[in-house]
Amino acid sequence: MAVDDAGGLLRDATVRYPTALAGLGAAQDAGAWWDAARTALRRIVTPGEPIAGVAVTSQGPTLVPVDAAGDPLGPALTWADRRATAESAALAAAVPAGRNGTDPYFGTAKLLWWARHGGLDGAHAVLCANSFVVAKLTGVFSFEESTASFFTGWDDDFDPAVAALGVPVGLLGDPLRCTDIVGTVGAGAAAATGLPAGTPVAAGAIDAVGAALEAGLLLPGDGVAEMTGFSTVSLRPMPRGTRVADMIHVRHCVPDTDLLLTAQVSTGALVDWVARLTGYDSAAVLDAEIPAARPGRLALLPSLLGERTPVWDPAARGAIAGLDLDVTAGDLLLAAYEGAALALRADLAAVARVLPDDGPLRALGGGARSRHWPQVKADVLGRDVVVPVAGHGAAHGAALLAGVAVGVWPDFAAVAPTGRRIAATFHPDPDRHAAYTERLPAVLALRDHLAGPAGLTATLRRTAAVPPRRST
Numbered sequence: 029m030a031v032d033d034a035g036g037l038l039r040d041a042t043v044r045y046p047t048a049l050a051g052l053g054a055a056q057d058a059g060a061w062w063d064a065a066r067t068a069l070r071r072i073v074t075p076g077e078p079i080a081g082v083a084v085t086s087q088g089p090t091l092v093p094v095d096a097a098g099d100p101l102g103p104a105l106t107w108a109d110r111r112a113t114a115e116s117a118a119l120a121a122a123v124p125a126g127r128n129g130t131d132p133y134f135g136t137a138k139l140l141w142w143a144r145h146g147g148l149d150g151a152h153a154v155l156c157a158n159s160f161v162v163a164k165l166t167g168v169f170s171f172e173e174s175t176a177s178f179f180t181g182w183d184d185d186f187d188p189a190v191a192a193l194g195v196p197v198g199l200l201g202d203p204l205r206c207t208d209i210v211g212t213v214g215a216g217a218a219a220a221t222g223l224p225a226g227t228p229v230a231a232g233a234i235d236a237v238g239a240a241l242e243a244g245l246l247l248p249g250d251g252v253a254e255m256t257g258f259s260t261v262s263l264r265p266m267p268r269g270t271r272v273a274d275m276i277h278v279r280h281c282v283p284d285t286d287l288l289l290t291a292q293v294s295t296g297a298l299v300d301w302v303a304r305l306t307g308y309d310s311a312a313v314l315d316a317e318i319p320a321a322r323p324g325r326l327a328l329l330p331s332l333l334g335e336r337t338p339v340w341d342p343a344a345r346g347a348i349a350g351l352d353l354d355v356t357a358g359d360l361l362l363a364a365y366e367g368a369a370l371a372l373r374a375d376l377a378a379v380a381r382v383l384p385d386d387g388p389l390r391a392l393g394g395g396a397r398s399r400h401w402p403q404v405k406a407d408v409l410g411r412d413v414v415v416p417v418a419g420h421g422a423a424h425g426a427a428l429l430a431g432v433a434v435g436v437w438p439d440f441a442a443v444a445p446t447g448r449r450i451a452a453t454f455h456p457d458p459d460r461h462a463a464y465t466e467r468l469p470a471v472l473a474l475r476d477h478l479a480g481p482a483g484l485t486a487t488l489r490r491t492a493a494v495p496p497r498r499s500t
Contacts, residue, residue: 029041029420029424030073030079031424031427033431035427037420037424040072040423042068043064043065045060045061052109052110052111052113053109054105054108054109054110055104056090056104056106058094058100058103059100062164065221069222070221073223079223080228080431081228081430081436082230083206083231083426085232085426086157086235087106087107087157088135088156088175088178089107089133089135090104090156091105091138091156092105093153094151094152094153094163096152098155101147102147104157105138105141105142109138110131111141112137116137119193122189122192122193123181123193124189126181126182126183128277131336131340131342133342135156136195136197137180139197140195142154143195143196148196148199151199153200154199155169155171159172162211162231162232165211165214165217166213168210171203172203172206172233174233175234177277177286179197182203204231205281206230206232209229211229213229228433228434230430232429233281233425235422236255236289236422237278237281237422237429238422238423238424239261239421239425240263240265240287241428241447242392242418242421242422243390243392243416243425243448244444244445245287245390245447246265246280246440246444251385251387252264252385252387253389253391253392254372254392254395255392255421256393256395256396256401257296257393257395258296258297259296260291260296260371263288263289265280265282265285265287266285270286270383272378274338274378275289275338275375275379276289276337277289281429281440289337290375293333293336294332295395297332299364299401301332302357302360303361306360311398316399317357318358319362322362322366322407322463323464323467324363325359326350326360327348327349329348329471330346330364330368331346331371337375338375338378339475339479347474348360348363349474366408369405369464372405372409374468388411389411391405393420393421393422394421402415402454408464409461410461415452415453416448416450418446428443431443
C-alpha cells in the first residue's frame with residue numbers, strides 16, 4: 029500500500045500465498061512472503077516517484093530460522109501453529125506470569141519447540157515475519173518490540189528463567205522501537221521491487237499495531253476496532269501494563285501505550301472455506317447470496333483451527349447445527365458471519381466486565397468490505413459498526429508508521445484523523461439483536477460441549493486421521 033503526504037491511499041495490491049495445515053501445525057514458506065511482497069510492490073511503485081520510507085506489518089508471532097544470508101532453513105511456524113503444547117506447559121511451570129500466557133500460540137513456546145526438535149540447527153538468527161521482509165529489503169536482521177511482546181517472559185527484556193529453560197532467545201536480537209530505522213533498501217531489493225535504492229526502512233510492527241494506526245487508535249479512550257483477515261482481532265489502546273485475564277497484551281508503537289487484543293483464529297479463513305466448499309470463486313461473490321431473514325437457520329462455531337481468547341484451546345474445532353436438505357450456500361455463509369460475530373461478542377463482553385465500552389466498533393480489513401458482514405456484527409453486538417474510509421487493514425497503518433519514522437509527520441497524532449473519517453455506519457436492529465442474544469448461550473454451550481479431553485472434538489480427533497492440506 030502506498031499513501032500520499034496527507035496519509036490518503038494512492039495504490040494498493042494484494043498477493044496471496046498458501047499455508048500448510050496438518051493437525052496442530054500451520055506452516056508457511058517464508059520465501060513466499062518475499063515473492064508476494066515484491067510482486068505487490070511492483071504493482072504500486074511508480075518508476076521515478078519519490079518514496080520517503082517503508083515499513084512492514086505482519087502476522088505474528090510467526091518465526092523462521094535463517095542462515096547468515098537471511099535465507100530460510102525450513103518452514104516458518106505461523107501464529108496459528110499450536111504444536112508446542114509440551115513446551116508451553118514447561119514455560120508455565122518455569123516462567124513467572126507476565127503480560128501474556130504460555131499458550132503454544134506465543135513465540136517463546138515455538139522457539140523452544142524448534143530448539144527441542146532440531147529446527148534451529150545451523151541457524152544464524154530467527155526472524156519474525158515482518159523482520160524477514162525487512163531483512164530482504166535491507167540486508168539487516170532486526171526484531172521489534174510489538175512482536176517481542178508476543179513472547180512469553182518478555183517485558184522490555186526476557187526473564188532469566190526463559191533462557192534457563194533452554195530457549196535460545198539470543199537468536200532473536202535486541203528489540204527495536206517500531207519507528208527505528210533499520211537500514212535502507214539495497215540495490216538487489218530495489219531491482220526486485222521497484223523501490224528506490226537507499227529508501228529508509230523502519231523496523232515495523234505486528235499487524236494489530238498497523239490496524240490501530242489506520243483506525244486512529246492511539247491512546248486510551250480512542251475506542252475499539254476489529255480487524256478481520258484470516259482471523260478476527262479486536263484492539264483497544266490501554267495504559268501500558270493494563271491486564272485483563274485470558275486476553276492478549278501487545279506493545280503499541282505509541283509511547284506508554286499497550287493494545288488489548290481479543291482474537292479468534294480462523295474467521296476470515298472460514299468464510300473463504302465456505303466459498304470454496306460451495307463452488308464459488310470467492311466469498312465476495314457468494315456474499316450476494318446471503319438470505320435476508322436473520323438470524324439464519326444454522327448455528328456455527330468458527331473455531332476451525334483451534335481458538336485463542338478467551339478459551340485458549342489449541343484443539344478446538346468447529347461445528348454446524350441445524351443442517352437440512354434446504355440449506356443453501358448463502359445459509360452457510362450467513363452462519364459463518366454470525367458465528368464469528370457471536371464469538372467476537374463473547375470476547376468483548378469478557379473485556380467489558382473489566383473495562384466498559386459501548387461506543388461504535390470500527391471494522392477494518394477484508395471483512396469490512398462485505399456488503400452484509402458489518403451489519404451482522406452490528407446486530408449481534410447491539411452497537412454501531414463503522415467502516416472508516418481507510419478501512420483496508422494493517423498495511424495502511426504500516427505506511428503511516430513509515431511516514432512518522434522518517435519525519436513526513438512529526439508524530440502519530442498528526443496522522444490519526446486519517447483513520448477517523450467514516451465511509452459507512454451500520455446500526456443494530458433491536459429485534460435481531462434480541463434474537464442473537466437468545467441464541468448466544470446455546471452456541472457457547474455447544475462450544476463447551478466440544479472442548480476438553482472428554483469433549484466431542486477430542487473424541488473425533490482420536491478416531492480420525494488428519495491428512496496434510498493447504499489453505500491459501
